[in-house]
Amino acid sequence: MDRPSSVSCHPWGVLTLAIGVKPRCRDAAFDKLGLDRRRHAVEAARHQPSETSESIISHQPSAGLRQFDRAQFFSMSYSLCVRYAIHFAQRTYLLTKRPSLPSYRDVELGPDELTSAASGLPVKVDRLSSGWLPSRIRQIQSPGKWALDLPEFHCAFRAVGDFSPSSIALVSVQRACGSTICGIPLKDDMVVTIPAGTTVTATIQPGLRYAAAVVPTAIWAEIQALSTGMIEEQAADHPSAVRLATSHAQAIRNQIEPMADCFAAASTDPIQLEHPPLMLVEYLGALADARAVSDRHEPGITQSVGRHLRQARAAEDFIHAHIQEEIPIVRLCKEIGVSRRQMEYAFRATFGVSPLEFIRALRLNEARRQLTTARASGLSVTRVAMEVGITHLGRFAASYRSLFGESPKETIHRARPS
DSSP states (O other): OOOOHHHHHSGGGGGHHHHSSSSSHHHHHHHHHHHHHHHHHHHHHHOOOOHHHHHHHHHHHHHHHHHHOOHHHHOOOOHHHHHHHHHHHHHHHHSOOOOOOOOOEEEEEEGGGGGSSSOOOOEEEEEOOOOOOOEEEEEETTTTTTEEEEOOOOOOOEEEEEOOEEEEEEEEEEEOOOOOEEEEOOOEEEEEEEEOOOEEEEEEEEEOEEEEEEHHHHHHHHHHHHSSSSSOOOOOOOOOEEEOOOOHHHHHHHHHHHHHHHHTTTTTOOTTTTOOOOOHHHHHHHHHHHHHHHEEOOSSSSSSHHHHHHHHHHHHHHHHTTSSSSSHHHHHHHHHTTOOOHHHHHHHHHHHSSSHHHHHHHHHHEEEEEETTTTHHTOHHHHHHTTTTOHHHHHHHHHHHHHHHOHHHHHHHHOOOO
């Protein structure tokens, strides 16, 4: 099938143009995508000399370029083709894109600081239970181009945010601990694919650990085509999940930490990490290979899981819309059209807490957001409590301290005035 023009014109399109995906279909890709663009790539590389491109072009004199054919190109080694294609794509980006400084951090973050724990995904965080162990976040980013996140969370929270409209995330789960992402119940050794522009909802439980690679959608399309030998006509528009075979999962895990350590050591060189390094491309290629041979599990793994997810999310939306009102469980069940037992199970399966605990947590989190700006807006603790449907101030103060480790007044005094 034909490649979309937005991908074929992308500099990283050289990956497929140069290597022609896999042997069984590269001749077809060669014919469809055209030899002229391959010649153009070689000509462009001639004007951007380097050790890799010079080693290729030195064997192709000017007259030879006019006779450059598939037999000559495919006589090059596979690894040399990969190195050349990546080199040319990176050099093209450097000439056309304004450089941005890559960054690396290895930090411990408290629950209030987790809004930036996912690259390309600023989130709103609602804490679901008390817990003060900080979460460790290792993060390597070249803003707007690629990122690698390696978090290990130690608190329970609900996160909602809109993912980048131009990138895709590949989340390799190492330890699931009953967490969910986009309604998908996570399991160890699962890979979750989050397409561009997705509204991400996640319920995180203590102990969740994963590695998330974020790259532009066009780059992932090229890597996937190279690894699987298939060119997708249109990218998926919804999250999906695949559980890897044990051998593949172990091979993927063995790449993650050494790759992160390598990027950390190179983080002071903005040019070296400006674009997805070869090690990250190889890691993504291994993921693509592993996904291709594994059984696919769509977000609704079973009908019951999908039904419980829909019930819980509908209830969550209702609670947000009526947070100033009293919301007894009987009313919530009537609005959603389920029994109390069904509602309890849906909340336990989706959020890891009971409906009453969830309502209380949402009220307390919304109160905390308002209290952080209360000094500037002149609101009192009593007024904030009333705004989120809390009428018993004594219980409010005790529950607030239990969840956040400080009193409401301490939150107001600690917050900076605008």
